Amino acid sequence: MGEATAGDGGEVVTAAVLVIGDEILSGRTKDRNIGYIAEYLTALGIDLREARIVPDVVSEIAAAVNALRGRYTYVFTTGGIGPTHDDITADGIAEAFGVPVHHDPRAVEILKAYLGDRLNEARLRMARMPVGSELIENTVSKAPGWRIGNVYVMAGIPSVMHAMLDAIAPTLRTGTVIESRTVEGRGIKEGDVGGPLGDIQAAFPQVMIGSYPHFDGNQFTTSLVLRSRDTAALDAAEAQVRALVERLLAEVRP
Amino acid sequence: MGEATAGDGGEVVTAAVLVIGDEILSGRTKDRNIGYIAEYLTALGIDLREARIVPDVVSEIAAAVNALRGRYTYVFTTGGIGPTHDDITADGIAEAFGVPVHHDPRAVEILKAYLGDRLNEARLRMARMPVGSELIENTVSKAPGWRIGNVYVMAGIPSVMHAMLDAIAPTLRTGTVIESRTVEGRGIKEGDVGGPLGDIQAAFPQVMIGSYPHFDGNQFTTSLVLRSRDTAALDAAEAQVRALVERLLAEVRP
Numbered sequence: 001m002g003e004a005t006a007g008d009g010g011e012v013v014t015a016a017v018l019v020i021g022d023e024i025l026s027g028r029t030k031d032r033n034i035g036y037i038a039e040y041l042t043a044l045g046i047d048l049r050e051a052r053i054v055p056d057v058v059s060e061i062a063a064a065v066n067a068l069r070g071r072y073t074y075v076f077t078t079g080g081i082g083p084t085h086d087d088i089t090a091d092g093i094a095e096a097f098g099v100p101v102h103h104d105p106r107a108v109e110i111l112k113a114y115l116g117d118r119l120n121e122a123r124l125r126m127a128r129m130p131v132g133s134e135l136i137e138n139t140v141s142k143a144p145g146w147r148i149g150n151v152y153v154m155a156g157i158p159s160v161m162h163a164m165l166d167a168i169a170p171t172l173r174t175g176t177v178i179e180s181r182t183v184e185g186r187g188i189k190e191g192d193v194g195g196p197l198g199d200i201q202a203a204f205p206q207v208m209i210g211s212y213p214h215f216d217g218n219q220f221t222t223s224l225v226l227r228s229r230d231t232a233a234l235d236a237a238e239a240q241v242r243a244l245v246e247r248l249l250a251e252v253r254p
Numbered sequence: 255m256g257e258a259t260a261g262d263g264g265e266v267v268t269a270a271v272l273v274i275g276d277e278i279l280s281g282r283t284k285d286r287n288i289g290y291i292a293e294y295l296t297a298l299g300i301d302l303r304e305a306r307i308v309p310d311v312v313s314e315i316a317a318a319v320n321a322l323r324g325r326y327t328y329v330f331t332t333g334g335i336g337p338t339h340d341d342i343t344a345d346g347i348a349e350a351f352g353v354p355v356h357h358d359p360r361a362v363e364i365l366k367a368y369l370g371d372r373l374n375e376a377r378l379r380m381a382r383m384p385v386g387s388e389l390i391e392n393t394v395s396k397a398p399g400w401r402i403g404n405v406y407v408m409a410g411i412p413s414v415m416h417a418m419l420d421a422i423a424p425t426l427r428t429g430t431v432i433e434s435r436t437v438e439g440r441g442i443k444e445g446d447v448g449g450p451l452g453d454i455q456a457a458f459p460q461v462m463i464g465s466y467p468h469f470d471g472n473q474f475t476t477s478l479v480l481r482s483r484d485t486a487a488l489d490a491a492e493a494q495v496r497a498l499v500e501r502l503l504a505e506v507r508p
Contacts, residue, residue, distance in 0.1 A: 027293030039281030053305040083445040084465035085452035122448025191337040194376025198339035211338040
């Protein structure tokens, strides 16, 4: 959508997602968390600006966290906070912040109360986090996530991550929600709409106009998506895009 | 999988994926390309080490390409090479390499031959690429991808990306394929396997051992995945993991 800006002066709150896990990079597990968080943040008026997937390597996690946390309002991580040796997210994030890792006493209490006799050394790993972290409630399986600075550390298992995000959401600063309108250009090819659509984009810099082609095996559809925090500009741009689609369809019809 | 190394001295070829597109970051479109490329490269013996998703902003694309291309053997990008104004991948990658963008004459010929009268100014955008690029064949919809240096630029539409990856694959340097073994710990919880599994990992640094829990609503399963380029070490580690799972199951059974 070019380098159009979204602004009408409303507050812009930004975020990045950091997915941690060799299993995603090997292709064994397909990430579903980025898309979920993206939709969730968009609904809150928070702009997801970047996502990264890094392996289970402490220095890689630390470098990515430091690259992202200075740049965006919030960083959300998923993965690597379980009870096994390959769960090293705590170490990576502690390295990024230059603080030690400890067994958080509040987290230990939660695990004790929930697990009783089953709280062995491996499960105690789930209480490990950088000194200075605050807990994030896990209503699904109790072992908490945590926040340090503007970095929110969540589980990789989708159902647990969803619960943690629900716990975090009320505490987040949110921006003006970006409104979105979609004009479905059924039977219209991207190459036919492209020229005049670029002219409309140029006329409405405060609206982000995207073009997304599909082919269902029978017919081309080009979805034209307009997004803005400025409703009046969005209305005007949408009217022009609808008129353009009508004009193109009239040309296509015999 | 900790910071275990995968090596038995076999050649290690590395890669990064860069997904370009506001529609992925807004959550409107769910990325399926990273997982596909990850599996594809793993099968070729190429280690995917990192993935990033960036918006349709020239400077962001350029910065990510420059961060990745010096670090990994190959960089594969998807998205942003279509005919509309929001397709600016060519500009971002040209900026990264410090070269101008032109209409590649070979690409123009391909588009002319395929599109005839339909080759308008918007569709001509699909021939735009940095000077010095080589074409990547597109058997699906003709408009080619391109390579400059170690950066391979592919379409975002999955079917077209798949065809381009098939065209690229025979030209890639590949490494020793990482063998993978999975021991399914049905009825076993991660917290029970974690301690002894960490000991096995410590004993086999040349094997990457990962632990992936699932809950099907009825039973916990912990998949234990061993990966290595060293078959003998993999055999030995797998035997120990299988014995561990048997021992734990014997404890669970009444």
